[in-house]
Amino acid sequence: MDPSRKRKIRLGAALSVAVLLAAALVYTSFSASSETRTPSELDTARAGVSYQLTGKVVEDSVERTEQGLDFEVRDREGAAAVPVSYQGVVPDPFREGREVIVTVQRQGGGFVGERDTLITKCPSKFTTDEQPS
Amino acid sequence: MAEVGRAALILALGVAVYGIGASLYGARTGRSDIVASGRRAAYALALLSVVAFVILEAAFLRSDLTFAVVAGHSSTTTPTFYQATAVWSSQEGSLLLWLTLLSLWSALVLFLTRRQLRDVAPYATAVLLGLGAFFAGLLIFLESPFDVLASPPTEGAGLNPLLRSPSMMTHPPMLYSGYTLFAIPFAFAVGALVVRRVDAEWIRATRRFALAAWLFLGIGVLLGARWSYAELGWGGYWAWDPVENASLMPWLIGTAFIHSIMIQEKRGMLKVWNASLILATGVLCLLGTFLVRSGILDSIHAFGASTLGGPFLVLIGAMTLGSVALVVSRRDTLRSEHRLDALLSRESIFLLNNLVLVALCFVVFWGTFFPLIAEAVTGQRAALGPPWFDRYAVPLTLLLVLLSGVGPLIAWRRATAANARRSFAIPAAVAVLAAVALAAAGAGSALLALGMFVAGAFVAGTVFQELWRGTVARRAMTGEAPHLAVVRLIGRNRRRYGGYLVHLGMAVLFVGVAASSSFQDATDVRLSPGQQAEVGDYTVRYTEPTARLVATREAGLEFIELGARLDVWRDGEALGAMNPTRGYYPSQDLAGLGAIGRFFEGESVSEIALDAGTQRDLWLAVQPDIGALEPVIQEGDAVFAQAAGGLSPQFEAVALAQTLRGLVDRYASQAPPAQFRLLTSPMVTWIWVGALVVFAGGLICLWPAPDAARRRATAGLAVRVARDLGRVRART
DSSP states (O other), X not given: OOHHHHHHHHXXXXXXXXHHHHHHHHHHHHHHOEEEXXXXXXXXXXXXXXXXXXXXXXXXXXXXXXXXXXXXXXXXXXXXXXXXXXXXXXXXXXXXXXXXXXXXXXXXXXXXXXXXXXXXXXXXXXXXXXXXX | OHHHHHHHHHHHHHHHHHHHHHHHHHHHHTOHHHHHHHHHHHHHHHHHHHHHHHHHHHHHHTTOTTBHHHHHHOOTTSOHHHHHHGGGGSHHHHHHHHHHHHHHHHHHHHHHTTTSOTTTHHHHHHHHHHHHHHHHHHHHHTOOTTOBOSSOOSSOOOXXXXXXXXXXXXXXXXXXXXXXXXXXXXXXXXXXHHTTOOSTHHHHHHHHHHHHHHHHHHHHHHHHHHHHHHHSSSOOSOOOOXXXXXXXXHHHHHHHXXXXXXXXXXXXXXXXXXHHHHXXXXXXXXXXXXXXXXXXXXXXXXXXXXXXXXXXXXXXXXXXXXXXXXHHHTTTTTOOSSOOOOSSSHHHHHHHHHHHHHHHHHHHHHHHHHHHHHHHHHXXXXXXXXXXXXXXXXXXXXXXHHHHHHTTTSOSSOOOHHHHHHHHHHHHHHHHHHHHHHHHTTGGGSHHHHHHHHHHHHHHHHHHHHHHHHHHHHHHHHOOOHHHHHHHHHHHTHHHHHHHHHHHHHHHHHHHHHHHHHSOEEEEEEEOTTOEEEETTEEEEEEEEEEEEEEOTTSOXXXXXXXXXXXXXXXXXXXXXXXXXXXXXXXXXXXXXXXXXXXXXXXXXXXXXXXXXXXEEEEEEEEEOOGGGHHHHHHHHHHHHHHTTTSOHHHHHHHHHHHHHHHHHHHHHHOOXXXXXXXXXXXXXXXXXXXXXXXXXXXHHHSOOOOHHHHHHHHHHHHHHHHHHHHHHHHO
């Protein structure tokens, strides 16, 4: 076979494989993702569906229980809040008033956090506004 | 001194802008004196940014609280090491560190290449000074480290306790060294494309900088992982967080680059590819800084608005568009001098390795930016978790480790069956033996992990085989002792054997990752003193609570430490006691907080107990339940609030110390239950050992080879001496 034709066929095959893999990646990313919601957007949440909840931990809402941790999360700007029951790793920076992300599912009137999904703002981004001297 | 610092930055911006103009004008008109003036502007930029950095560093070391950035990130009670390193815990300080490192590397490379690449260097100078001007501009107009407070506080906020770890404090300079060193080959690639001089000379001139960038960035990523494992209280070292991903992406593409340039140096191929890779690496380094500093993505690092997003976006956009335009407009001069001769050749394997690395980077990029992509496509923000990343990253990494064993041994141009047999028979046999042994030991339950162990055994087989063969050949020629032959073999072929060591280290590292992530046992349990729990082969009994006050160097109280003493057994054999603790640092926000309560409203930081071993780590963290102390805390706050103003400061300090002493004694005597996280992770230590081997290999690659001319002369002398000796022997 003509070498340049052979090269073109090889290139076409390689590109097709790359496109197929990229398509698989894109497809699975949409099917495997969880919607990111704020507390006020969770009123339409369906049971059995995971959501990534982002917001601030409400002051005086944290209670340690035998099973783990109960707390409320509110909108960054606003008062709408939802209760969350959570079990698993609690990161060191977790505190009332601090921003968190946790993957939750609706259960009854509240939300249950998925195990080990609670993350908090990284210390390198804490600003002096939070620690006035 | 703040004015001097600010003036240094303004001058730095001035010389950078002048240097850009001089370099471009000198290059266009062929005036070498003007080009040299542009280069000297780069030296001046380095000097001025060092001056600014030293002024800021000195302000931190003497706790000059008139500097807003010092008051916000340090204090008089912060330990000296952390005062020195707190500079880069602030946004302003970290940007100044970026500028300082960039300008130092720029000055170094421009000095080293002052008699080389006369057509390329002026454009590279302009690019480097352009980046310097950007960061100087940010530091002058948006994030000034030299803002002063009209009424300085009596005490600073202190360095965030979570960052008080040597690995976290050395992590940013390492990452930034990596980012800024990659700017060097980026700038020279731009220069080479502008003047259409795309042979391998710009690669040779900047190869060491690319290698150093790769090494530093890799160390930075590893230090972040180590900090996460030892300090964050969750027991993991990688979470696919956007900021972790931000540093991983340029490292991946940089890895592809330092491999594929070998093909260009050797065979004049892959010129478009190499130019594109280094341009992409440069853009990704800026993107990494942008992701951390702009707050564009919701992540543990990136909350909060920032003024830096806009300028970074404009710079990244300009760099991307400029890079694409340069490569497209120069595609005719970037044609390969040779073509791939065969699919089974070193060139093909290197290309495949590059494709895997780029695919891995694409996966990381897609997953990191998915929240923005999803919002643009569906109108709803969404995020991808670690399982999605793992689904793609694990098999791609497995393939990469395997290729790192094949690539260095396969023949250039076209591999024959005989070549393959000679190179791979022994490593393949080692891999098969490892597979059989591990499957018999029960590792078959995690197939991907088993695959990684086998790939690791294969890579180790190739490296040791090559070392053995090289040593045997050298000994046959020189008659040296084995240890001397190994050292000299590596010393004379640093790039080659340094590279082998890097591959071996990476294989060891990923074997550690595979074992620790696939065979980890974890238990979260609430225990009262006297109760025990099982984790893996271990039995852990909570014997008693521990509590103490920890003083600063000035004998003031720094934090309260509550913890637990745990007795540990493995398979019935007592291993001794371990003592995980949690430090409670007082909040600096005094408004609304009581004198006692503020100690429990500030940061609290886990100090894990770790029994690290070559086989497995036992990792223990405690979260004390301070609920039982709350009535006492409230009572103490009320008493101090009532007495406010009525006590002398000295008496109040003594009373506070006594109350806190009583509080910790009460915790120890009441012995409330506590929450524990218990982990056993096999072979985590090998991750850090592998990283050290990679580091050693990288240093060997980087270390300058003995001067070639001197080596030729020495070889010539040796030949003459041998000849003379031969004559003497013949006569006798």
